[in-house]
Amino acid sequence: MPDCFEIFNKDLAGRIGRLRTPHGSVETPALMPVVNPHLRLIEPADLKKMGAEILITNSYIISQDPELREFAERKGVHRLLGFDGPVMTDSGAFQLSVYGDIEVLPLEILDFQRSIGSDISVPLDIPTPPDVSRPRAEAELVETVRRLSEARERWDGGDRLLAGPIQGSTYADLRFAAARKVRELGFDLCPIGAVVPLMEAYRFRDLVEVVAASKKGLGPGSPVHLFGAGHPMMFSLAAALGCDLFDSAAYALYARAGRYLTPSGTRHLEDLRYLPCCCDVCRDRSPEDLATDPDKTALLARHNLAVSLAEIREVRQSIWEGSLWELVERRCKSHPRILDGLRALGSHAIWIEGLDPVSRSTCFYLGPESAKRPEVLRYGSRIERIELSGRVLVADRGVDEEGYDHVLWFLPPFGPYPKELAETAPLNSEVPEASDGAGLYEAYANLKRLMEANPDATFEVRLRDPPKLQKEAMEAER
Numbered sequence: 374m375p376d377c378f379e380i381f382n383k384d385l386a387g388r389i390g391r392l393r394t395p396h397g398s399v400e401t402p403a404l405m406p407v408v409n410p411h412l413r414l415i416e417p418a419d420l421k422k423m424g425a426e427i428l429i430t431n432s433y434i435i436s437q438d439p440e441l442r443e444f445a446e447r448k449g450v451h452r453l454l455g456f457d458g459p460v461m462t463d464s465g466a467f468q469l470s471v472y473g474d475i476e477v478l479p480l481e482i483l484d485f486q487r488s489i490g491s492d493i494s495v496p497l498d499i500p501t502p503p504d505v506s507r508p509r510a511e512a513e514l515v516e517t518v519r520r521l522s523e524a525r526e527r528w529d530g531g532d533r534l535l536a537g538p539i540q541g542s543t544y545a546d547l548r549f550a551a552a553r554k555v556r557e558l559g560f561d562l563c564p565i566g567a568v569v570p571l572m573e574a575y576r577f578r579d580l581v582e583v584v585a586a587s588k589k590g591l592g593p594g595s596p597v598h599l600f601g602a603g604h605p606m607m608f609s610l611a612a613a614l615g616c617d618l619f620d621s622a623a624y625a626l627y628a629r630a631g632r633y634l635t636p637s638g639t640r641h642l643e644d645l646r647y648l649p650c651c652c653d654v655c656r657d658r659s660p661e662d663l664a665t666d667p668d669k670t671a672l673l674a675r676h677n678l679a680v681s682l683a684e685i686r687e688v689r690q691s692i693w694e695g696s697l698w699e700l701v702e703r704r705c706k707s708h709p710r711i712l713d714g715l716r717a718l719g720s721h722a723i724w725i726e727g728l729d730p731v732s733r734s735t736c737f738y739l740g741p742e743s744a745k746r747p748e749v750l751r752y753g754s755r756i757e758r759i760e761l762s763g764r765v766l767v768a769d770r771g772v773d774e775e776g777y778d779h780v781l782w783f784l785p786p787f788g789p790y791p792k793e794l795a796e797t798a799p800l801n802s803e804v805p806e807a808s809d810g811a812g813l814y815e816a817y818a819n820l821k822r823l824m825e826a827n828p829d830a831t832f833e834v835r836l837r838d839p840p841k842l843q844k845e846a847m848e849a850e851r
């Protein structure tokens with residue numbers, strides 16, 4: 374783990390940590406508002422008052438403007454922005470991905486970032502877009518790794534941080550290999566690059582695969598920045614995969630397009646009759662007031678950023694209390710494509726289970742996706758440890774019959790458990806009265822496992838829901 378990063382609390386693959394920079398520490402997960410040095414919708418000093426602890430700006434844009442460049446080289450990027458907290462700089466890779474060519478050499482832009490006093494500098498990598506041919510993805514990755522090795526070798530930034538971006542397009546094995554290499558070279562922060570097209574196209578399932586592959590290659594110790602992730606709707610999902618830093622250009626870009634961010638999606642201001650928010654912009658304005666205000670764009674940007682920063686605090690609270698899964702489920706149910714992301718997260722349950730701390734608050738079962746929680750997987754993997762003999766009754770929770778050697782209660786999605794464990798996690802979970810197919814499927818699979826592990830015991834299964842209905846639900850789930 375780099376010296377600049379410490380982890381304090383964990384939930385799923387997510388964590389609350391602290392990233393140390395020369396201009397102070399930042400609690401993570403954190404959101405870095407993007408500041409365009411040419412167009413400042415909100416002044417950086419105001420960003421700080423709103424709760425932004427760290428900013429990101431583009432060193433390429435600064436380097437291409439003689440006036441900004443001269444000021445930044447003389448007085449530093451912090452004075453240029455008017456912000457005394459940590460500042461990360463990007464290299465121009467985004468411009469490279471949009472325009473295909475930029476007028477700067479990789480080591481030159483890295484030296485420039487160092488010379489203007491950036492707290493976190495990023496070498497100029499090649500942002501390979503999703504879905505390119507395999508030969509192209511491989512060739513560009515070779516060049517990215519060459520540049521990262523060169524940057525690492527030449528870096529003399531003292532206690533300033535150097536980031537090593539992970540590329541590899543939509544090839545999970547290339548992302549994994551790239552992350553391994555970044556880890557081996559030893560960077561302070563690891564951005565996952567070139568994922569904006571996936572997020573713009575709502576390809577959250579592909580995004581989860583890219584992030585999971587990168588995280589598995591990196592290991593749990595490195596702080597990870599999901600480059601270009603600025604919509605509050607997906608912060609909890611990304612945090613659950615172990616992303617620690619996000620950057621938002623979205624607050625400003627969406628504002629310019631008259632779009633109003635919420636943690637459950639984007640609305641057009643013109644479609645709103647009410648403002649579902651109590652930030653200082655929305656509190657005493659109607660949508661019409663906002664739409665007709667001469668400062669409409671700046672006001673919308675303030676709202677967009679306020680809800681984004683509030684969502685980061687919600688994510689932190691959820692990690693701290695062990696309820697991140699519940700938050701991810703609520704957020705992911707706001708759009709079918711992001712629900713695909715949650716389901717993809719469920720397919721990495723074994724990896725997540727290995728990172729997820731065992732003790733936690735009471736789980737809430739909120740629907741079929743909850744059947745893929747790490748707690749369910751963990752319980753299933755240990756059920757064979759229950760040793761039984763003689764006559765065994767498996768019955769609904771609360772049934773207490775005489776004449777059996779063992780009485781096990783039954784609770785979907787976990788299945789059978791010794792009644793003495795009823796008050797312990799995860800069997801103290803809150804579940805709905807009516808079970809769904811996914812929960813019953815897991816519960817019955819565990820019952821089968823338990824019976825197979827105890828071939829000498831005689832099982833009697835007496836459950837409230839008619840077994841036929843349960844069987845149908847299981848079939849439907851398959």
Ligand SMILES: [Zn+2]
Pocket residue numbers: 650651652653654655656676677679
């Ligand atoms: Zn608001």
